[in-house]
Amino acid sequence: MDTTFSPEDVKFQQEVRSFIHTNYPNTLRESIANKRKKGEELTKDDLTTWHKILGKHNGWSAPGWPKKYGGAEFTPTQKYIFEQECARSECQIVMPFGVNMCGPVVYTFGNEEQKAQHLPGIISGEQFWCQGYSEPGSGSDLASLKTTAVREGDYYIVNGQKTWTTLAQHADWIFCLVRTNPDAAKPQEGISFLLIDMKTPGISVRPIYLMDGTNEVNETWFDNVKVPVENLIGEENKGWTYAKFLLAHERAGIAGVARSKKAIERIKQIAATEMSYGEPLIQDPAFIRKIADAELELTALEYTELRTLAKDAAGKGPGAESSILKIKGTDLQQRITELCMEAVGYYANPHTGTTLSNEYVGPDYATNLSGTYFNFRKASIYGGSNEIQRNIIAKMVLGL
Amino acid sequence: MDFDFTEEQTLLENMVTSFVRDSYPWEVREAIVKTEEGWKPENWSQFAELGLLGVPFAEEFGGLGGSVVDTMIVMEQFGKGLVVEPYMPSVILSGGLITSLGSKEQIDSIVPTIISGEKRYAFAHSEPQSRFDLFDIKLSASLSGDEYILNGFKSVVFGGPMATHLIISARTSGEQRDKEGITLFLVDKNAEGITTQDYPTIDEYRASEVVLENLKVSKDMVLGEVGKAYDAIDEVVDKATIAVCAEAVGALQVLKDSTIDYCKNRKQFGQPIGKNQSIQHRLVDMMIEYEQSKSILYMACTVDLSDATERRKAVSGAKARIGKAIKFVGENAIQLHGGMGMVDEYMVSHYFKRATMLGILFGNEDYHMKRYSEITQADVIKITDAKASSIAFN
Structure with a gap:
């Protein structure tokens, strides 16, 4: 039992750190910081620039993929280090829809033509993917x-509506679950997995605005x-088999431990800056207890x-245990966003960057913290709600 | 980076697992705790034969030279069997103090007697007012010629009734709550001036209240430097706390698994109660609490324990987190067992009681949360950079 890094791992850590230092564009950092400050949405360029840079460097945009498909094929320790370093330097995340979701399905279940057509674009970041799973009547009961x-x-002629399609407004492709056999004995047995070019005539995307005012998700018709x-x-x-495979992969990446670590550091800094009872908030025993609780979890x-x-x-491979990571990881993200909002007191109130006001008030660090809190209520709902995750563990792990 | 045990560690684990399975089935354990002594000396001899009493000691004394991972392995299995023999108090805690503070002569003469099973030590340290503070010591020791005269009271000394010897902490200088001025003494439990009151604990282990009236101890029996014992006590108790965490994780595993089994078998309204979603989700949450406890135990075992700040942070973090899990898993194990959970005859209540008392041992959740926070919330830097970006997960 040993959690120290081997000399090779330490060398890898230095390599990643210096790669980020040299290659993460300052212009991107500033562009994202400015938009966050103003509460504006990130552009497609903001979302893909870092992905594209990583894609040109030994497949680093796809840490878990096999080398033969253009991925980095990191060891588990390397993956862990890579995530830590990206979080530490506050790099923009690589969107998961291509790399973590569609890609593994394509290289595991797709044919050679499909691999050749799609994998390079997913690695390079040139192909922006979105996920066509949920429908208005099919949430947890996918x-x-x-x-x-x-x-x-x-051809297949596709008709229907998908919803909660994250960033469909930017997407070049969508991977969809569709019903190909309405008469199957069980609902799971009539489903197929289709890749659809978003430019195909007949597709329309309508924005859904969430409670923090953002347009992350859409309806796709x-x-x-x-x-x-x-x-x-x-x-x-046979699409249900591929869909389940994908969901297990999706949950594995969902814990976000490295990002949460960074965010807790940040809460502590905010709490050292904000005052309560005439002293820094970080000295308030009630607040300290909440931070310590989150830190230990x-x-x-x-x-x-x-x-x-x-x-x-x-x-x-990732099994039902990855459901634990989903439940606990998202629970923590929610607690952390809540503590951030709590930490800034009244400056949780201003909602800037909206049609009503482009004025920007209060300390920079307080901007949009309440928006993030409200936005992150999504985390225990998406990717299979945390109640569904418990059902999965109960059945698959506990055998109930 | 790996979480595998070495070959030796796997052998050790298998050995302790076999002992618990073969020599500690539930009926046997029940019989042991109901005897007047409350433990089985033959088991202690068996520990000696198996080499278990030497796990943490250096090989030159006949020990195994084990790390905290090795003692974790032993204690986790003992936790699964609710083994009542005083392994932690005698081997890990007292043995740790002796090797940490003792002179070469003391170590050479005492450690082999612990490993052979001939002598058992208990650490008489806590006092009624000290609660979990390891430095709050009133019991006095004053020098008179070549002897110290000890007077005072020690409370809830675990393993006291089974001990042949005691390590007694006393104040040789300073005020009641000073970290300086604490000295340890090695004494024979039968020495004149020691009165013990032995009693069973709620979880069927044994402890003692110890009264010292003009106990005379030779200067040679001082363990370590006079007045300088605190740092070693802090460190050894931290390592013993990891052992306590391991025992708790073992007990939590049994609580969780037996509750899952019970819910699969207990039928109400024509079906197993485990078919109800409200119960399934509770069981999942118990399982998550168990897994998180095991994870944070592994964290505490793999940090650099030679760095005092890292050690305190890791140990207190683990004890606080596991303390929280003990309540959740324990209370829900009883709840889901329904009336059967309340019954003395059924084993789940015994695991609940033991786990709960382990939650208190060496400091409860609140105590360790505070100790942890004092380290982690210190030296946080204020935000001065006006351009500081806001938090982003995605």
Whole structure:
């Protein structure tokens, strides 16, 4: 039992740190900082610039992918170090939809043409992906989805509506679960996994504004959209298998331990700056207790993730245990965003960067903390709600 | 980076697991705790034969030269079996103090007797007013010629009834709550001037109240430097706290697993109660608390314990977090067992009681939360950079 880094790992850590230092563009840092300050949405360039830089460097945009598909094929320890370093330097995250979700499905279940067509664009960041899973009537009960794909010659004709499509406004491609057999014995058995070019006629994207005023998610409508049959992944009606595989991968990356660590450091700095009862808030026993609680939960989660990674390295892919990471990771993100908002007192109130006011008030560090708090209520809902995660663990791990 | 045990550690784990399985089934354990002595000396001899009493000691004394990971392995299995023999108080705690502070002569003469099982020590340290503060010592020792005269009272000395010898902490100088001025003495428990009152604890272990009236101790029996024992006490108790955390994790595993089993088998309204979602989610939360406890225990075992600040932070962090898990897992284990959880005859209540008392041992959740926070909230830098960016997860 040893959690120290080997000399090779230490060397790798230095390599990552210096790569970020040399290659993370200051212009990007400033562009993102400015938008956050003003409460503005990030542009597609903001979201993809760092991804594109990493994509040109030994597949670092896809840390977990095999080398033969252009990925970095990091060891679990390297993955951990890489995430730590990116969080430490507050690098913009690489959007997960291509790299963590669609990519692994394509290289695991797709054919050679599909791999050649899509994997390079996912690595390079040139292809921006979004996820077509949820529908208005299918949230946690994903298998009840109704969007249909009917085979006509060399095409599927897709009709229906997807929702909560994150960043669909920027997306070049969408991976979709569609119903190809409405008469299957079980709802899971009639579902297929389709890749769809967002430029195809008949697709329309309508923004959904969330309670913090942001347009992260959208409704995506399909009206007689013609999708070539070669865009079907794997076998027709076997999409549920691929969907579950993807969900397990999605949950594995969802803990966000390194980012949460950085954020707790940040709360402490804010609490050292803000005053309460005439003293820095960091000296308030009630507030300290909340920070310490979050810190310890995070420390435990970090080791739970490391234990999971070690298991992963021993050849057992992410299983139902990754549900623990999802539950605890998102619970912590919510607690942290709540503490951030609490820390700034009245300056939780101003809502800048809206149509009502572009004025910017209060300390920089307080900007939009309440927005982030409200926004992060999403975390325990998306990716399979935390209640669904508990159902999964109860069934798959505890055998109930 | 890995979480695997070495080959030797796996052998050790298998050995302790077999002992608990073969020599400590529930009925046997029940019989042991109901005897007048409250433990089984034959088990102690068996520990000696198996080499368990030597795990933390250097190989030159016949020990295994084990690390905190090795004692964690032993204690986790003992936690699963609710083993009542005083391994932590005698081997880890007292043994740790002797090797940490003792002179070469003291170590050479005492450690082999611990490893052989001939002598058992208990650490008589806490006093009624000191609660969890390791420096709050009133019991006095004053020098008179070549002897110290000790007077005072020690409370809830774990393993006291089984001990042949005591390590007694006393104030040789300074005020009641000074860290300076604390001295340790090695004494034979039968020495004149020592009166002990032995009693069972709520979780069926044994402890003593110890009264000293003009106990005379030779200067040679001072352990370490006069007045300078505090740092070593702090360090050794920290390592013993890791052992306590390991024992608790073992007990939590049994609480969790037995509750899951019970919910699979107990039928109400025509189906196992574990088919109800409200119960499934509770069981999942118990499992998560257990996994988080195990994780933070591993953290405490793998940090650099030679750095005092790192050690305090890690140990207090682990004890506080596990303390929280003990309450959640323990209370819910009883709740989900329903009436059966309340019954003395059924084993779950015994694990609950033991885990709860381990939650208190060497400091409860609140105590360690404060100790942890004092380290982690110190030296935080104020934000002065006007351009500081706001927090972003994505």
